[in-house]
Amino acid sequence: MIAFWLLAPVMVVCALGMVVVRKAVHSAMLLAVVMVSLAVLYAAQDAPFLFAVQIIVYTGAVLMLFLFVLMLVGVDSSDSMVETLRGLRVAAVVVGVVFAVLLVAGVTQATYGAALGLEAANEDGNVSGVAQLLFSKYVFAFEVTSALLITAALGAMLLAHRERLTPKATQRDMARQRMRDYAERGVHPGPLPSPGMLARHNAVDTPALLPDGTPSELSISRVMRARGTVRDVSQDKLIATEIEGATKQLEAGRTHDTQNERTER
């Protein structure tokens, strides 16, 4: 039972962090910690089948689905900290704490007697014990579950599907649009500048430098600008002039040396 006393504080802290932390991705990671710890607690309570299911279904499938949706919705969609209802946050915390105190008081007041333990039930192994119950006493619930899963899959497909209302733009249409933009608004018809052109790094977060040293806005993806992960290249121009000066000095020194050699000769 060392596992319990080690994991319980970690789980409570991670659960609190999940509620408090601002970014949704961090919440998801903290939830993963709680779920894996829960799996270990299942294993410690003679439930190896649930241990495996918890890790496979919860941390494997459900949490990955959460992360997928977070990526689609946008990682930077963090909560606004503005309260829409005045005093909601304080009231919610008070209600939650009172609820927790009530639950804990109720749970600790009751006497349960000694735990019977699962040695007898797990005689043929936990998996076969669970299977025998699942396919005899709970077989109807099990069958209904299959209907539920099919409905959920159908519902997800229906909700995630988007009907195309306009015909798909062909390459011909896109070329025509591009030339029209050039004629009407003077938009450059060629490809956009690639990131890192003439800059010190060729990573996608480095904007291309124009001949006068200013960064090109077009060379950076809109998404990276929204996330604020674009590298600052204002320093690069200074470094570039520094390097230029150094090379000039070196070249001057070289010509000086050769002149010296000539005079020595």
Place this chain on the structure above:
Amino acid sequence: MSVTPFLVLSALLFSIGAIGVLVRRNAIVVFMCVELMLNASNLAFVAFARQHGNLDGQIAAFFVMVVAAAEVVVGLAIIMTIFRTRRSASVDDASLLKY
């Protein structure tokens, strides 16, 4: 080991999840808090299974997991659809029924 510490932990996790549901505005985080509450109840089920010496509690926890998986699939699809039409994942923005 007695069953009480597990139940206390379960109650704490459940209340933390409930606070999260009430406090957070991001629909995905609210959903994660609901998952935390389901997990907390699962812990109580498993603890009681050991207390009573039969596997019915574990079966209940198993069914909770199945239903939670189905619920997450549909819920996240709904969140995706709302995000697509309203460009926001905040639970406060979807308030058209109020008017």
